[in-house]
Amino acid sequence: MKIVIAGDGEVGFHLAKSLAELDHSITVVDPHSELLQKLEREMDILAIAGDSTSFEVLQRADVQGCDLLLAVLHDESINIITSILAKKMGAKRTVARISNVEYLQPKNRTMFRTLGVDEMVCPERIAAKEIINLLNHSIATEFFDFSNGLLSMYLIRLDENASVINKTMREIVLEYPEIEVRIVAILRNNETIIPNSTVTFKKGDLAYIISKPRQLDPIKKVIGSIDVDIKSVMIAGGGRIGRLAALDLENKMSVSLIDENRSRCEGITEYLDKTLIINGDATDTNLLKEEGIEQIDAFVAVTNSTETNILTCLHARKYGVKKTIALVENTDFINLSQAIGIDTIINKKLITASYIARFIVKGDAVSAKWLSGTNAELIELTVREKSKATKLPIKDLNIPQGATIGGIIRGNQAILPTRDTQILAGDKVVVFTLPKVMYSISKLFD
Numbered sequence: 001m002k003i004v005i006a007g008d009g010e011v012g013f014h015l016a017k018s019l020a021e022l023d024h025s026i027t028v029v030d031p032h033s034e035l036l037q038k039l040e041r042e043m044d045i046l047a048i049a050g051d052s053t054s055f056e057v058l059q060r061a062d063v064q065g066c067d068l069l070l071a072v073l074h075d076e077s078i079n080i081i082t083s084i085l086a087k088k089m090g091a092k093r094t095v096a097r098i099s100n101v102e103y104l105q106p107k108n109r110t111m112f113r114t115l116g117v118d119e120m121v122c123p124e125r126i127a128a129k130e131i132i133n134l135l136n137h138s139i140a141t142e143f144f145d146f147s148n149g150l151l152s153m154y155l156i157r158l159d160e161n162a163s164v165i166n167k168t169m170r171e172i173v174l175e176y177p178e179i180e181v182r183i184v185a186i187l188r189n190n191e192t193i194i195p196n197s198t199v200t201f202k203k204g205d206l207a208y209i210i211s212k213p214r215q216l217d218p219i220k221k222v223i224g225s226i227d228v229d230i231k232s233v234m235i236a237g238g239g240r241i242g243r244l245a246a247l248d249l250e251n252k253m254s255v256s257l258i259d260e261n262r263s264r265c266e267g268i269t270e271y272l273d274k275t276l277i278i279n280g281d282a283t284d285t286n287l288l289k290e291e292g293i294e295q296i297d298a299f300v301a302v303t304n305s306t307e308t309n310i311l312t313c314l315h316a317r318k319y320g321v322k323k324t325i326a327l328v329e330n331t332d333f334i335n336l337s338q339a340i341g342i343d344t345i346i347n348k349k350l351i352t353a354s355y356i357a358r359f360i361v362k363g364d365a366v367s368a369k370w371l372s373g374t375n376a377e378l379i380e381l382t383v384r385e386k387s388k389a390t391k392l393p394i395k396d397l398n399i400p401q402g403a404t405i406g407g408i409i410r411g412n413q414a415i416l417p418t419r420d421t422q423i424l425a426g427d428k429v430v431v432f433t434l435p436k437v438m439y440s441i442s443k444l445f446d
Contacts, residue, residue: 001067006052006082008073014349020045021435027061052082064090072097087116095119121355123348128244134344138228138323141344144369146380146430150414151407158205162223170197179218182210182416184406184432192374194404210406212414228322230297236282236312237303238264250274258282282312298323306330313342376434381445383427389444395419402434403441
């Protein structure tokens with residue numbers, strides 16, 4: 001696929017790196033020539049320095065011949081104009097990063113499509129929704145629903161209380177036949193392992209589990225973790241993510257929000273009705289104690305500083321907070337953050353990549369989740385008529401090493417497949433895949 005990325009920093013660069021690994025033809029348009037030189041040195045892409053709203057620059061990028069135009073600059077106005085121009089010049093599909101959630105209303109989406117903006121992604125809105133999901137599933141360090149909850153993905157850390165420690169997959173299946181789950185991957189010492197029946201689970205492993213509904217209680221029994229009932233949350237950071245999360249949560253639990261910018265706090269009071277707004281520095285431990293951090297169930301740090309978010313979550317842990325969530329924009333810090341005890345990491349680059357992934361795989365992608373701490377991805381694909389995947393049972397499909405089928409949704413029924421399961425046209429299949437085999441695995445369902 002020929003993809004043009006218009007960006008102005010890390011989101012565009014992360015997308016370029018991720019998509020280039022999938023053997024797509026990538027052109028990056030960015031106003032920063034020195035950053036583009038670095039990008040060109042690191043990977044096989046075409047880099048063009050310039051303004052993505054320029055006709056001449058877009059022509060040089062050959063948007064008229066591209067399959068997908070991704071406009072992911074920080075300025076949503078530029079992204080919208082870039083998408084409109086690219087569509088009029090011949091781009092087959094356009095996606096714009098936006099920050100105004102009003103644009104996502106159905107009637108407004110329809111208007112933007114008539115102008116030439118096919119899809120819009122709001123990383124801040126998706127991040128806020130992810131925070132809410134994680135507070136509702138506190139046992140998991142990462143969570144994602146497929147097909148409205150018919151199947152769910154949990155990322156769960158195995159500690160010393162987990163009864164699966166030092167046991168193989170075969171032993172676990174024999175010991176707990178009543179539990180309907182599939183462990184599709186393990187993250188161990190920054191290495192992604194796709195387990196077979198002989199892999200032994202170790203303390204500290206992060207297990208990616210695909211589960212049917214109502215299986216959470218049996219899962220908790222096996223892993224020895226306690227699901228916390230979150231009734232109070234403190235949010236550090238009053239930007240878009242913090243405000244959107246507080247707006248959704250304030251009618252369900254006790255919410256307090258800390259931000260050191262006084263004028264921002266004054267503006268937030270007009271936006272939020274039931275949230276306690278605190279003007280102060282979230283790294284000030286005396287302030288946290290004064291505001292009752294020791295009685296808080298969950299702490300969410302979403303300031304503009306990765307270091308502040310990590311530090312404040314560690315402070316919250318010290319004061320006994322049961323669930324911590326940090327916005328970590330520097331991907332180099334993700335594994336470190338997980339290793340030092342922060343429960344959950346949110347990253348806008350991964351969020352944006354997850355949304356866009358559905359447009360770049362073969363087959364009909366319904367949803368996708370780019371996973372934190374690993375370059376792997378979970379994709380939900382609709383199986384087409386006459387797809388190769390419908391010809392043989394799973395054991396004979398020659399699924400490449402680096403991918404595994406985690407679940408199947410057939411109508412309103414969730415299926416955890418075995419080697420003998422036959423995939424049918426119209427099924428939705430949840431696939432765990434590493435980048436190097438994503439193209440091969442997606443061809444099975446095309």
